[in-house]
Amino acid sequence: MDFPDEYHRILWWLLVATRGGQKRAMIMEILRDNPENINKIAEALKSNYRTAQHHIKVLLDNGIVRKEGDGYGCIYFLSDYYQKNFHMVREIIEEKK
Template sequence: MEKVLWWLIGGTRGGKNRLRIIRKVKEEPMNANQLSEELDLDYKTIRHHLDTLEENKIVTSIGDQYGKNYFPSDWMEDNIESLKKITEEADLND
């Protein structure tokens, strides 16, 4: 898990936005449109990051199309300390 998180969060240009998405859905499940508004990012950018995070089992979803809500996967919840460590090491704290 730590290698996947390093690649997705610490090792790519979009890592900071992916981290913001993970943090936001950890607070409250949201759909892509809500995330776009909350994080002030383009809807297509949010969709791209959500697809990547879901493909790598970092977030999971319930629902379909526009009603699809995202939240951290059980795998992510079990590895939240790894995310915190990577966030600190990659200097991504706000």
């Protein structure tokens, strides 16, 4: 399936071309099913808080996730576009293999 070049390019860069792509893909998978805070994301990744925070910031800065609330209890969601088009994420991951 063809996707808008900009969305595909951003996702490919974030999930395949840079270090941490695998963790970012895992975060997207987590948020696809349930919004979570950074503590829960770090726990699911079996990673520390700062690592999860870094990857969430990258995804947030690129419009992949959005947040509700502020501070420690802030909850993160997959953006509406990526929630509706999650198959694009899976296809990029499959391309990598």
